[in-house]
Amino acid sequence: MKKIIIGLLCLSFTSVAQAVLKIDITEGFEGALPIAVVPFQWHGSRKLVNGDVSAIIASDLARSGKFSPVAEKDLIARPHKLADVHYKTWRIAGMDHIVIGSVTLQRDGTYQVEFRLIDILKAKQVLGYSFSATKDTIRTVAHQISDYVFTHITGMPGAFGTRIAYVTVKRSKKNSSSRLQVSDTDGYNPQTLLTSNEPIMSPAWSPNGAELAYVSFENGQAEIFTHNVRTGVRKSRAKYKGLNGSPAWSPDGKKLAITLSKDGNPDIYIVNLKDNKLKRLTNHWAIDTEAVWLPDGKSIIYTSSRSGKPQLYKQSIRANSRPERLTYEGGYNASASVSEDGKHVAYVHGEGNIYRVAVLELKTKSSRILTDGPLDESPEFAPNNSIILFASQERRKAVLAAVSVDGRQKQRLAFTDGEVREPSWAAVRH
């Protein structure tokens, strides 16, 4: 049955011409919560091809790794109203929750979207909302409903309604073109923020989801920008001699940790966004780079080659603080991403020629390898702490993929054209 769900999901995505990313769920859903998302009833309109609300909700929940939605053809009933729900039947079928709803075309051409989340064991409606949507916003509304359902059942914030940023590259023998793209979290509605014949790297969302920081070589050297996604206003934040890389927003959104080599070799600095003033954090002859913040804003984790090979270190941002080494296994541990609850660090673990995503539990210092490699990189936690996005190579093509923190679920977000890399998932939609 699990296999069947996968097939249906693929079908519903590939049939949409507008989609750029295609989501494939490549492994099963052991331990995921059963839920039935009953196809919504459409009044006054045929189902919108790009706005099939219930299908969007089902695929969001499946992608979260926390839910296992029932395949449409395996549904035991298709109620649209609360009065039509037979709790006992659903309970026997092993369902904890069901989602029902409708979409109604209004006279002014807008759509009214209603949904109800029903707790089968409690035998009652636990959530119910009505939204107004247009053809252009109906997917966003569907993602919002996914967030409501996810948050209510898991107690964790949903992040389906936010956005992801990533870099795509189209190459030819003579030149290459890089694009900084922003899309919905399922890959729909891709928009290009920046196009350049020179590399674009390391996009990172500000904590409020309004701005992206990134590295662009468009002016003949590495330069760090912040870019307001809505207004398009962009500011240069660092253009020093040598490296300008690895921007990471502080949790309060007021500072960036960055890597500069202006004083000789790569070290970590903090730039205050109010006045672009710098504070130096590390001072070592080895490479220090890829800083990320812990949620309390008091410490960072970064990659350093001070032991001879790249390893992860944790250090307070107070002056003259000593680094604490976090990784010891293997000769290559780099590119950390901290979960929003501060409990886990995802990173690239290299052994021999195999590079895989691993996760470290900060409290116990125990680590686990999550992916198969051989060229996995750029791991980044999704805001709900349960999924790690990463870039991977498959049959000579770069793809985005996702893995759950327990390693049990893997998904591929395949890109249809060129290379895609360096995913960053916004915590909030601005």
Added chain:
Amino acid sequence: MKKIIFITALALSIVACGDRIKPDGAVDDGSFADDPNGGATAGGIDGAAGLGGTELEGGKLVSYEENAINDPNNVLSEKIVYFGFDSNAVGDDFVELVKHHGKYLSFNVNASVRLEGHADERGSREYNVALAESRAQAVKQLMLYEGAGNEQISVISYGEEKPAEFGHDEESMSLNRRVEIVYQ
């Protein structure tokens, strides 16, 4: 792979014929390392820099005339230095090549180069940018020892963002771990 083997052979032949090819008598002068800038000036004025050049057994000339970098028969026509995995050490096979470029700069004070550091695709992108910069810096240091001026050399690192080869095999990756010497 061919390229690497070829350069290796070339570098060996230079070493082997060391006595015969010295173009200016200043090659083994230790003062270069002690005082790079002074050494560069002295070599440029006093040395019979690259006049005529001398043909090597490998068929390449060693001379530091102004247009030598554009001469496909000159040793300076090789402008790429390759590196080992996760290493910024200029290998024995390339030390002589880098030294020749350093000397060229010392004899042609108006010439300037940009050293473009690159990495293979393995591992993290930002670490690779840092690693590739350290490769370019290692090449720069060697050039400075040969008398090149600090202001003649600029460094940029692209990490793994601009591969020379697009394959994912060991050979492609070895060709991507490089510093390109680009005369401006």
